[in-house]
Amino acid sequence: MKYYLVAGEASGDLHGANLMKAIKAEDESASFRYYGGDKMQAEGGELRKHYAEMAFMGFTEVLLNLRTIFRNLKACKEDILVAHPDVLILIDFPGFNLKIAEFAKEQGIKVCYYISPKVWAWNQKRVLRIKRIVDKLFCILPFEVDFYKSWGMEVDYVGNPLLDEIAQFVPDLEFRNRYKLDKDIIALLPGSRKQEIERLLPDMLSVTAAFPGQQFVVAAAPSFEEAYYRQFIHSTNVTLVFGQTYQLLQVAKAAVVASGTATLETALFHVPQVVVYRGGAISVAIARMLVKIKFISLVNLIMDRKVVTELIQEDCNASQITAELKNLLEGEGRKKMLADYAELSGKMGSAGASERTAKLIINFLKGFKSNKSPNHI
The missing domain is CATH 3.40.50.2000 (Glycogen Phosphorylase B;)
Structure with missing residues (x-):
């Protein structure tokens, strides 16, 4: 299957790389195209833009760089249309990625969101938008499950991917x-x-x-x-x-x-x-x-x-x-x-967030393809 990932920061690059590795273990035919960084690039596939060109911090900084942000959004949308992936996997970076999710949903592309947006911090009504444009949401903080449930949204808690990276660390x-x-x-x-x-x-x-x-x-x-x-x-x-x-x-x-x-x-x-x-x-x-x-x-x-x-x-x-x-x-x-x-x-808890998320994404895609099959009852 074809996977398109969008990570806009160093932490997203780290988690994206681990997720790619886990997906490859489950799907031998996996191909990747992505916005990310060096760690994701080391896992193979095609890097379309480095996160160093995308990350702006704070309200003022975002306003001062709106032209660059809009240019990046336009380029990403165009590239997704060219790639026509089986699934779009968005990693954190909500200011950018929620706009990409909305676009992908309009194009009929399945959207999975890994490391859910921190909407519990402010403007909680954004959950209603997420419910509309995201097909599968994966949380990495225990308290997020109850938060989303209070808004009528079922999510998957997969554990924290930092534990994956730390488990692989060799002093x-x-x-x-x-x-x-x-x-x-x-x-x-x-x-x-x-x-x-x-x-x-x-x-x-x-x-x-x-x-x-x-x-x-x-x-x-x-x-x-x-x-x-x-x-x-x-x-x-x-x-x-x-x-x-x-x-x-x-x-x-x-x-x-x-x-x-x-x-x-x-x-x-x-x-x-x-x-x-x-x-x-x-x-x-x-x-x-x-x-x-x-x-x-x-x-x-x-x-x-x-x-x-x-x-x-x-x-x-x-x-x-x-x-x-x-x-x-x-x-x-x-x-x-x-x-x-x-x-x-x-x-x-324990390591394994990347593996759990990879399996959930692949099972979701298999179920979707099965439901589309003319032989499906």
Whole structure:
């Protein structure tokens, strides 16, 4: 069967690659065409556009880049018509993907949505639109099932695909030696988008002088050159590591993490963390009016209580980051967070989300084809 996937961010590329691998195990004739990234490309098929050209963060940033977004939408729609896939698989990235879903539905193409849109955060009535344009919806957070059910929509909970990636991870025993890391490590995860990095990395690096006994290591995105990161670094106890976030988390004692998927990854590696976020002033003001959730980090959302400290906007500063890190390196703060992480791991369950989703998609397509058969009773 022919599969068309759309992933617009680094996390979507990761989950898309794992899903492609699982689909290939179930469908030997599978062919892929997609918007994604390097990880998906490594699984084969045809990459039509890289996510680095698509990801814009925040209300203001989206408005400033509307021309590019509309151009990308038009190109994607045209390419889907050319490909004429058996199924369109959309991965997160709702601002873009829900428009693509609506178009595909109009064209009679089956639509599966993997990693459901976070409509529970704001404007919950969007569920009604999703019910109309999405054929199968796959959730990766336990509480989403009850949320969608409250709107009369049946969904499939498949577990979290991060567990798949972590299960495949193999520690590099030479990682410390290779980068000459002979002190306790504080990992800095500033995100993979330019806007995130430029807003958060300076704040993260502003605390290095307060920790002369630690080594700071930046998890750098492979899509940027080393020189780009070096412009922010003015300390000798800072090391850059490209494309090896899990290796870094495996050896880190604590971390400062940009709000997003990385907060959950850090927790699943049992690394005590402080979560930071800084957006455009207008974007954040709008978000505070619209968003109806108590937390921004996945860790706190899943646990439905504060586990990790979230430093947002003006609270994201050297003084508060330093205080939180000191609390996490030793003592009761560290012990409590590690105990909470153990509980979180229990809630998350086991690996296998990609395999479960692949089987559900293929069975759905087989059932659809069977129902269309003239011999079907």
